[in-house]
Amino acid sequence: MLSVEQQATIQASIERLNCSTRQLAATFYDHLFKRAPQVRDMFPPQMSPQVIKLEQMLVYVVGCMNDTETLFPILDELGEAHEGFGAVPAHYEAVGASLLDALADSIDGWDDTQLAAWSALYGMVSDRMIAAARKQGAA
Numbered sequence: 488m489l490s491v492e493q494q495a496t497i498q499a500s501i502e503r504l505n506c507s508t509r510q511l512a513a514t515f516y517d518h519l520f521k522r523a524p525q526v527r528d529m530f531p532p533q534m535s536p537q538v539i540k541l542e543q544m545l546v547y548v549v550g551c552m553n554d555t556e557t558l559f560p561i562l563d564e565l566g567e568a569h570e571g572f573g574a575v576p577a578h579y580e581a582v583g584a585s586l587l588d589a590l591a592d593s594i595d596g597w598d599d600t601q602l603a604a605w606s607a608l609y610g611m612v613s614d615r616m617i618a619a620a621r622k623q624g625a626a
Contacts, residue, residue, distance in 0.1 A: 489607055494553050496604035503595045511593045512541040518585035529572055566619030579613040
């Protein structure tokens with residue numbers, strides 16, 4: 488669970504986006520495919536629908552970050568689905584680093600406090616998704 492301070496930092500940083508949330512999502516994919524080009528084949532050739540899905544999920548996660556009762560079942564489903572797409576824990580590391588890079592590019596005044604808060608949020612999300620994927624894979 489995130490601290491109240493981390494939640495406030497994340498909310499405040501969203502208000503300082505220097506682009507749309509859709510552009511943030513697109514920037515994330517630019518970073519991801521540069522960092523881990525081997526994952527590009529896991530995605531459709533036309534990325535617009537995927538960018539929209541990520542944008543919606545980012546908005547949802549930020550909106551529910553303090554309500555794990557609502558958030559965790561969705562993350563479980565996502566983890567199970569991503570396991571089916573071939574995602575492995577190493578991919579989550581590349582995704583996290585790419586997300587943080589995209590946020591750094593897209594938030595005015597990006598600093599270590601924001602980095603720590605977003606890292607904590609992504610850690611919570613990825614840990615839950617990886618656990619769900621492992622459970623699905625063991626079933």
